[in-house]
Amino acid sequence: DGGITQSPKYLFRKEGQNVTLSCEQNLNHDAMYWYRQDPGQGLRLIYYSQIVNDFQKGDIAEGYSVSREKKESFPLTVTSAQKNPTAFYLCASSRQGPGWPQHFGDGTRLSIL
Amino acid sequence: GQQLNQSPQSMFIQEGEDVSMNCTSSSIFNTWLWYKQDPGEGPVLLIALYKAGELTSNGRLTAQFGITRKDSFLNISASIPSDVGIYFCAGHRSQGNLIFGKGTKLSVKP
Numbered sequence: 001d002g003g004i005t006q007s008p009k010y011l012f013r014k015e016g017q018n019v020t021l022s023c024e025q026n027l028n029h030d031a032m033y034w035y036r037q038d039p040g041q042g043l044r045l046i047y048y049s050q051i052v053n054d055f056q057k058g059d060i061a062e063g064y065s066v067s068r069e070k071k072e073s074f075p076l077t078v079t080s081a082q083k084n085p086t087a088f089y090l091c092a093s094s095r096q097g098p099g100w101p102q103h104f105g106d107g108t109r110l111s112i113l
Numbered sequence: 114g115q116q117l118n119q120s121p122q123s124m125f126i127q128e129g130e131d132v133s134m135n136c137t138s139s140s141i142f143n144t145w146l147w148y149k150q151d152p153g154e155g156p157v158l159l160i161a162l163y164k165a166g167e168l169t170s171n172g173r174l175t176a177q178f179g180i181t182r183k184d185s186f187l188n189i190s191a192s193i194p195s196d197v198g199i200y201f202c203a204g205h206r207s208q209g210n211l212i213f214g215k216g217t218k219l220s221v222k223p
Binding site for chain 1 (some may be wrong): 117119143144146148153154155156157158161165201203205209210211213214215
């Protein structure tokens, strides 16, 4: 089945630690995205990538980093500089750029130990 | 960043009732999308709209792209218990990224 796989489902971070969230898609989509979701809020864009080896900051990129070395993969690192990392993180992909419908993975819930 | 105004924020449904929700903005959009999110899962695309006035159905769900291009509406007919969840609208203008509403939470009437 084609889709987007996020792992792990749950992740815990210690103070001062960097953690990496995985996102893999087999939809052959060009564009991939990372969103942060807080309770009662809409989705806020962290980073997006429209092509391999290129990515742009979204609205809340501070304290996060990404890479796009392969079309299928778009990992997100939550660095120690992100002081309030507890949230639900969603990865999405679309056939081309942001004007195309985005399809989402099942999310990773990150909590602080 | 800009967000869309989605209403109502929450509503209770009784099985068999029809449900309506909407999304408005002060800006013009070229694309409107409606998603449903169940607890602990990612949003699932329900309906995509691309032209002003367009009316599209997906089973018991019907969505419309407003004539002014500044709003969109989602209706659910004859609701069933599995309709509970959070419904998000999202809009795209000619440039920039997808903009999401804060969601409408559908719950079952006690």
